[in-house]
Amino acid sequence: MPKIQFYPLDATYRVKADKPVIYIFGRAADGKTITVVDDSFKPYFWVILEQGEDPAAFMKSVNGMSEKVKDDVLTIINADKHKKDYLGDEVEAIRITVNQPKAVVHFRDVFRNKSEVKDVMEADILFVRRYLIDNRIVPATLHEVEGEQAKENFRTGYVIKAESIAQISDDSIEPKILAFDIETYNPEGKNVDSERHPIVMLSLYGKDMKKVITWKKFPTKHDYIEFVDGEADLLTAFKEAVDHYRPDVIVGYFSDGFDFPYIKTRAEKYKIRLDLGWDGSEIRTSKGASPTVSSTGMVHIDIYRFIKFILGGSLKTDRYDLTSVSSELLGDKKTGVDLDKLAEAWDNSSDLLDEYCEYNLHDSFLTYSLCEKVMPNIIELVKIVSLPLFEASRMRFSQLVENYLIRQAHAHNVLAPNKPTNDEVRSRLTRTFKGAFVFEPKPGLYEDIVVFDFRSLYPTIIASHNITPENLNRNCPPEKREHVPFEDERRRKSVWFCKSRKKFIPRMIEELITRRMRIKEIIRKKKDKMLEARAYSLKILANAFYGYLGFYASRWYSFDCADSVTAWGRHYIHQSIEGARKKGFTVIYSDTDSVFFTLEGKDKKEALSFVEGINNELPELMELEFEGFYPRGIFVGAKLTGFGAKKKYALLDEHGKMTVKGFEVVRRNWSLIAKETQEEVLRIVLEENDVDKAEEYVQDVVKKLRQNSIDLAKVKISTQLTKDISSYEAEGPHVAAAKRMESKGLPVGPGSIIEYVITGGKEKIRDRARLLDEISQDDYDPDYYVNNQVIPAVERIFEVLGKDIKETVAEKDQSKLGEFF
């Protein structure tokens, strides 16, 4: 029988004659598209009987049950029993195998109401998911199917009726990606309306495809522009181009929420079928709070969602528009055209349309580049959770953990707990957790600072202390009980975990930690993009476990588990702090998993041996790591925010490298002169320990500001708009500047970077904001830059050093005035 190697990408099922048939779509190793048909798998779920009930009698009574519900015949085709781990106990669970997925729902409800049934389990794991898990099929990796060509009508190179399918290697596909983007007619500005306004341009970008389709003619040099006769033709041309290119992945930016729904609405107007599915089906929208759009076979990825939800935490940007994300990830950004004028240009068939087409293609290019860049991360997640790309690329952290656990539960003979009921969710939401310990730094200048932090603190606590619901206060001889070191005595007495045997969640997390350590070891010797993506995936997954245990909607939720993790965290950090103090070090700062202390004349080696001592006492997986040694550091009086004090400090290491946290230098909306002065003051103080010199430096800057000899580029302030100009309640200088730009016909909106300078005068600051091309060197206001930029940037640093820089500067000004008169 023929064998074909292929990479599964997507899967679905259909019921034929009351029998489910699985279809796996993918790319064969020879490049052709493939459909694999498998009708051998049956849906099932589990029943747990009440104590004392007879499994044999139950199985006999239910086996063969059959009911006709509407047009479906729903039948129990088998009932057998297996030893399974049910919430930590080994039980005889009864597996109910049925003829089709709908029968699961039906019999689930029937059994739930039976008095002899204690619980119904895994009756909500989707059929395709069940199939992939039970058959150990890992999407995006290399598999081999054995079977004959099937006579079914699919638009793929192969259609194989599978006799057997198996993963043959961990090698993953490099998917063929096609990005797309639309521009719409928008006479009402931001107010887009897919019912009334047409799509005027649509771009496609792939390795071998650069195309913009539009339906007004204008002169152009670009050979990638394809002119068609109207919007309907544009839609048809889009469909044909995608169909002809046959990508594995079609990608858009916010295409779940905008491009695809818009295209669908427009296509419906013309009764055009968007049958892009490899089975001939149309693209489908799923409504809800966050709608998705899917197509069978070809995988639709909305790269915005993946970047925001999965990579977001490790990016600096807090905005997820295409410009911000591209500039951070690719160092590129959208081309600047004014979209508010597109409708006008369209109406007049203006030559400007050529520029809009360039812009349209560039957005597809950025989307393509982003997708290509993060694809290793998507694929590694796919492999870990064993879900198709469509689902894996849309997951949140909680779903990532949950799907990983469900996948592993099957491999470890564990029954996945059920999802919480609405009532349960409500009650979970009322409880809050005590967080991490923070030791506030005393403002001051410190010498010989050593920093240590716990490597993966929460994951290692879960693994080391066996923290999991199945181990909480149950089935354990007293001598094996480990009480959680809560500060509250009652809680300490009442919450304990059994140490005797590693249970499911701790075992899973231990595996993640050790796998990641092995990979890191390999990467150290030889860099590898895929391995780095894998190490990153394992890290974010392990780190998400603590949050998952305390997440209200999770299957493995446990208030006591989540609360115990932070209690252990506080315990270990306190222990480290106390240990350091006993050895004669002075602890200056600590937050969650890190400790900063000063050597107090002792040798660096003594600090290292202290940590070695701590590590000898720690459980095996836990480790307090040496983070760095800093000959000098400064901690500055923190401004109280709603969440407590914000941390502000700067450290200088032995090689002269400065680490700055929480100071304005790292923020954008300060002028360069303020940032530079702050950085230089920090450098003089830390490197040379010379406060007088720092003071002189500031005085010199002030003098130059007063002479208006500081370059305009250094007094320029850049601020990013976060919303529409009209929706700002308080008009700050950046809003005033944005309005000036708008009045000059420059495109401004959310995401635009506004650059302005404050000029002299008696009006409000916002009325003195000017754009760079409106002013010359002498126009900036020295007073503003001295009092509102430079002084505030360095004030607290000098405060720590016992100086009032305001006074120093004022005196100098005063004496100068004296000389003058």
Next chain:
DNA sequence: CCATATCGGGG
């Protein structure tokens, strides 16, 4: 103050 609604992204 707490509960409920809206937004995010996109043109």
Next chain:
DNA sequence: GTGTACGATATGG
């Protein structure tokens, strides 16, 4: 489709 989510912020009672 063996289904529907999340978290921050603004608004209203």
